[in-house]
Structures are given as C-alpha cells and as structure tokens.
Amino acid sequence: MHTCPLCTTVSQAATNPLHIATLAECTAFLGENQGCQGWCVCVLNEHVVHMDDLAIARQERVFAEVARVARVVRAASLRHRWGNDIQAPRINYECLGNVVQHVHWHVVPRHANDPTPKATVWGWTPEQLQGDATPQQRAGIAAILREMLKAST
Numbered sequence: 684m685h686t687c688p689l690c691t692t693v694s695q696a697a698t699n700p701l702h703i704a705t706l707a708e709c710t711a712f713l714g715e716n717q718g719c720q721g722w723c724v725c726v727l728n729e730h731v732v733h734m735d736d737l738a739i740a741r742q743e744r745v746f747a748e749v750a751r752v753a754r755v756v757r758a759a760s761l762r763h764r765w766g767n768d769i770q771a772p773r774i775n776y777e778c779l780g781n782v783v784q785h786v787h788w789h790v791v792p793r794h795a796n797d798p799t800p801k802a803t804v805w806g807w808t809p810e811q812l813q814g815d816a817t818p819q820q821r822a823g824i825a826a827i828l829r830e831m832l833k834a835s836t
C-alpha cells in the first residue's frame with residue numbers, strides 16, 4: 684500500500700491547526716520545526732517525487748506560491764519581531780526530498796537571533812530545529828500567517 688507522510692498531511696489539512704492555506708498547486712503549513720519562527724513548508728498537492736518532472740509552467744506556479752508564502756513570512760517576522768528581527772529576515776528556500784520524496788519546499792526565515800547565520804539550519808540539533816514554542820504558540824503563528832496570506836497576492 685502506498686503510504687507517503689506528506690500525502691497524508693495534505694489530505695488531513697482541514698483538521699491541522701498548522702494549516703495555513705490550500706493553494707492551486709501547494710498546501711502551506713507551519714513547519715514542525717520552529718527553531719526559526721515562522722518556518723513554513725509548501726507541499727505539492729499531488730504526489731510527485733521530482734520537481735523537474737513537473738512541466739515548466741507548473742514549476743513556475745509552484746514557485747510563485749512558495750515566494751508568496753515567503754513574502755508573508757518576511758512581513759510577519761518584521762511586524763511581530765520574530766527572532767528579534769528589526770529588518771525582514773533572509774529566507775532560505777529548500778527543496779530537498781532526502782527524507783520524504785514528495786515535492787515540498789521549506790521556507791526558512793533566518794532571523795536576527797540566528798545562531799549560525801552563514802550556515803544552513805541542517806547542522807542544528809533536533810532540539811534547536813524544533814524550537815521551544817508551545818502547541819498554542821505554534822497555532823498562533825499559523826493563524827497570523829493564515830490571515831496575512833489571505834490578504835496577500
């Protein structure tokens with residue numbers, strides 16, 4: 684039987700407090716990792732393993748959605764001073780697929796308080812990656828991004 688954790692995540696988005704938006708190509712969630720506050724993951728709605736298997740026009744639509752989420756994450760970071768930001772954070776865009784082979788993009792805001800600003804986050808410990816936000820705080824971050832994304836284009 685085909686079991687893909689991200690297919691499951693997409694199919695259960697409606698009851699997920701970390702769901703941010705269901706867009707034409709991707710479903711956006713607040714990431715389980717909140718060591719960078721506002722970290723989002725955009726999951727392709729369909730099970731596809733390789734980004735380059737998508738037609739170019741579709742790749743463009745996917746990335747337009749990823750960039751839209753990134754703009755909202757930058758604006759929210761600044762508005763709410765996530766990670767002590769006094770300017771919008773740098774965004775790391777990552778489409779890896781090493782662990783889960785279903786196209787998804789990480790939108791990782793690297794805030795002012797970032798401990799390793801010149802490296803990727805993947806050298807962090809699991810605890811650093813996860814961050815210390817409570818489930819309620821995570822749902823609150825997701826709600827902020829959900830509202831701001833609705834108002835964005």
Ligand SMILES: [Zn+2]
Binds near residue numbers: 729731784
């Ligand atoms: Zn899948």
